Amino acid sequence: MQVGWQKCKQHKSLSNFKRWLSPGCWRFSAIVATVLCALLASPAAHAVEIKAKAATLYDFSNKSLIFSKNSQVLLAPANLTKLMTAVTVQQALHAGDITPQTTFKVSEHAWRTGGAPARVTTMFARLNSSVPVNDLMYGLIVQSANDAAIILAEGLAGSEANFAREMNKLAKSIGMENSNFTNPTGFPDENHKTTLEDLTILAAYVLEHEPELHSVFSMDRFTWNKITQRNKNPLIRDIEGLDGFGAGFSEREGFAALGTLDSNGRRYVAAIAASPTMQDRVQDMKTLLLPTFSGLKLEQFYRKGDLVSDAQVYGGKRTTVSLKTNDAVATLINPNEKDKYQLRVVYNGPIPAPIKEGMEVGELQVLSKNDVIYRATLVTGEDVAMGDLQGRAWDALGEFFYQLF
Known part of the structure; x- marks a missing residue:
């Protein structure tokens, strides 16, 4: 992999020093913009083609986002809400508040609303x-019974x-920071609301x-009640080897x-949202969970x-600090496409000293066609x-002139 160094036009933002590093744009000489013009032996590729507007693929075995x-x-x-409902009930079983044999009465509300x-x-x-x-x-x-x-x-x-x-207390306790549940059915x-990131956390839990x-x-x-029903998750039958968790639909956002x-x-978890049709949902899930199905490749x-790069430092004994990966960086690619992938470093900088090793200060983005398909x-x-004092004064002066231009 070749690393290219290029000079940059100054970013004229007075309040936000976030750096979007693509070829030809970086401040001073602090950040590398890495262009993967020859990422693979075959021509470099573009983003994974899926119809869903949102998607994730998580390698549970390696605990890494792909x-x-x-x-x-x-x-x-x-309908994916019911996984959170099941986990919440499971906690009550673990706590001894109920047992599997505990019985609950079917209220008129439950019967009329979910029956x-x-x-x-x-x-x-x-x-x-x-x-x-x-x-x-x-x-x-x-x-998938609402009653x-x-x-x-x-x-x-x-x-x-x-x-x-x-449900919300439990969700927060396991790291689902952006979820809010108002009912157990998903009505x-x-x-x-939730996010695919949070649903992936729930599945991994x-x-x-x-x-x-x-x-x-x-x-x-x-x-039950002398009525036999097959598993309501159609993906169990559509995708060989799938053993969880659910499929959903909403009028506004489509199929999930x-x-x-x-x-x-190796175990993988995939989540998608806003697929236009049921067929697209199946195709998208196969693309993520069975990459060879669509001729894709997992590239590290x-x-x-x-x-990965260096970041500009403000007021420190050094003018830069190295940026390293916190985890392995890998994603799915299509090795037969001609478009280029790019790696872009984004961070809020210059980073003020003192700086401790291991501080999370930015992210590495994998782009294709200007879309961010992966973040690390x-x-x-x-x-x-x-x-x-003298060094900090020079840094402050540099910031002053930077803001002027």
Whole structure:
């Protein structure tokens, strides 16, 4: 991989010193803009072609993000909400608040809103009957039953609203910082939001901490009230080896999915949102989880701890600090396309001293056709102590003249 050094026109921003480093644009000589004109032996490629407006691919085995597209954009999780509902119930089971044999009564609200009268996915729980938690969980997961979700919420917390508060507490505790749940079903609500990044965190949590729960998602069918229904997640049958987690749809945002499978001893998690059609959803998930299906290739650009660039330092004993990868940098590419990939370093700078090694100060972006298809955190590679008074004065003077122009 060749590293090119080019001079830059000054960025005329007085309040924001974020540097967008593409060929021909960097301040002083602090940052490398790396152009992957010969990334592969074959012609360099462009972004992974998927119809979904947002997508992620996570290597659970290596705990590393492989592909990201609009993963932090807020979206309606719709039916995928039920994974959060299942995990919240599971916590109550672990705490001993309930047992699998505990029964909850089917309220009129649960029956009318999530049962047969509502004409939504349901387990057909009879009004005023009592259903064990274990069967409600099977209904929730396998049949995507809305009545099961509401019955569990009311049984555990008294109401859907109270249960949603428990969902949000749990979500925050496992790192889902951008999610807000208002109900256990995923029914439309403008305040019911999450991101693909958070859904990926949730899936990884289940894989790591709830293996028994994970196993339920691949059950082929479940019978309740003498009615047998096949697994309501169509991707279980569309994608060989898929064993979780769900598929969803919202009128405003289209088709979504959250899936996982084991490929050659390594487990991956993929999430997509806003695919235009059901067929596009299947194709997108296959593209991410089965890259050979679309002729794609997983390409690694950097190993963990590799030096990527340098950043300008303000008021330090050194004028620059090295930037290194915090994790391996790899993403899916199409090796047969002619367009170029680029790597771009973005950071808020100059970075004020003192600086500690390992500080998160920026990110490395993989671009294609000016789209960011992947982001990786960059950290400082060493300590930089505060400089003397004269050095800081020169830095301040440099900043003054920089702002003028």
